[in-house]
Amino acid sequence: MTGDAPRAVLTAPHPLLTTPAEPVDATDPRVVALAAELLAALRTTRPSTGLAAPQIGTAVRLIAADVSLHPHARSCAGEVVLVNPRLVAASGWRAVREGCLSVPGLTGETVRASEITVRGELPGSGDAVTLRADAVEALCLQHQLDHLDGLLFLDRIVEASALHPVWQGLAAPALTRPRPSQPAPIRGS
Amino acid sequence: MGLLAVAVVGTDRSALIPEVSGVLARAGTEICEASMTLLGGYAVMMLLVSGGPSAEELRGRVALVPGVLSAVVGLPEHGSDSVLPAASQEEFELSGDPRGLPYVLTAHGPARSGVLAAVGEVIAEVGGHITALSVRRGGRLHAMVADLRIPGYVDVAHLMRTLTATCADLGSEISFRPAREEIV
Structure with a gap:
């Protein structure tokens, strides 16, 4: 199952990104291999902090996160891979601005819990694990849990004015004033 | 006093907002409401201003800002009419x-x-x-x-x-x- 090159991250619109993922057996060797693939893919996408299995093309409940390089991280469990994760506690709701590797070019303001508790299983042993996270790690885990439910951050944007393009600093062609006899130029559709 | 609606589209550059708002300030207008965003890489500004010169004169002043297309129109004064349908108790x-x-x-x-x-x-x-x-x-x-x-x-x-x-x-x-x- 493990290939030479890390799997590419799917970008929206893609049906796997809007489809709820299925629970899996954490001790299944195929799940263990997929966990390794997910982690390998995450390592290629840094400074991004997390990935969910649907983002690399497999609709199962498996997520990976690592906020160790994020400058605003507080809690930091290092590289985390969780099978069948579920949110069991959340508090301290705050507005944040987030983006996603699967939604390139856009960010948006959402409301997320700043302190959470997530339970899941470790790939391979299937041991139950409880993770308490705050700040960036909490945001990252909630974002990945949403992927398992077929949700994108776009589905949580708080209001119309909270959807933002990522500023690319690209120069658009200069505008010229149309002559009165000509219709105004129209770009795009 | 009525309002003037000012629409400006220009190539995104750091001086655009100070140039446009500077023209409006020197014309003696007050910015009542404004919104700016980037659409397709272009800076798009919509402003409602009060006071200052006529729409025609302000149109000429804003047109001098380099690299922008603009429109200025006068808005009629409006009262308290509601767009909501009348509802009984x-x-x-x-x-x-x-x-x-x-x-x-x-x-x-x-x-x-x-x-x-x-x-x-x-x-x-x-x-x-x-x-x-x-x-x-x-x-x-x-x-x-x-x-x-x-x-x-x-x-x-x-x-x-x-x-x-x-x-x-x-x-x-x-x-x-x-x-x-x-x-x-």
Whole structure:
């Protein structure tokens, strides 16, 4: 199952990104291999902090996160891979601005819990694990849990004015004033 | 005194906002409301200003800002007329706030024309109002977020099903949720 090159991250619109993922057996060797693939893919996408299995093309409940390089991280469990994760506690709701590797070019303001508790299983042993996270790690885990439910951050944007393009600093062609006899130029559709 | 609406589209550059607002200030206008965003890499500004010169004179001044296209139009003064339908006391008691309840609608999917028109039609049919709107593209993705006011008498579950089916026909997913509007 493990290939030479890390799997590419799917970008929206893609049906796997809007489809709820299925629970899996954490001790299944195929799940263990997929966990390794997910982690390998995450390592290629840094400074991004997390990935969910649907983002690399497999609709199962498996997520990976690592906020160790994020400058605003507080809690930091290092590289985390969780099978069948579920949110069991959340508090301290705050507005944040987030983006996603699967939604390139856009960010948006959402409301997320700043302190959470997530339970899941470790790939391979299937041991139950409880993770308490705050700040960036909490945001990252909630974002990945949403992927398992077929949700994108776009589905949580708080209001119309909270959807933002990522500023690319690209120069658009200069505008010229149309002559009165000509219709105004129209770009795009 | 009436208002002037000033629309400016220009190549995105750091000096654009100070240049436009400087022209307006030197013309003696006061900026009452303004919004600026980037659309397709262009800076787009909409301003309502009061005071200052006539629309025609201000149009000539704004036109001198390099690299922009602009329009200035005078707006008639308006009173307290409401766009809301008149509601009887009985309707008010039945439906609550005549402005309706606030919701947020997100639709996302492949870039395809007609999504906004279709959604807008469904909302209008139930007497709803789109009060703010953003439409953006990210790669192949077309994302739309709208602030809505939906009358209290509307069957929201039915509306959600209609919106879901309408957008599914156009390849888009939706989410529809109450807006967080906590005025304390």
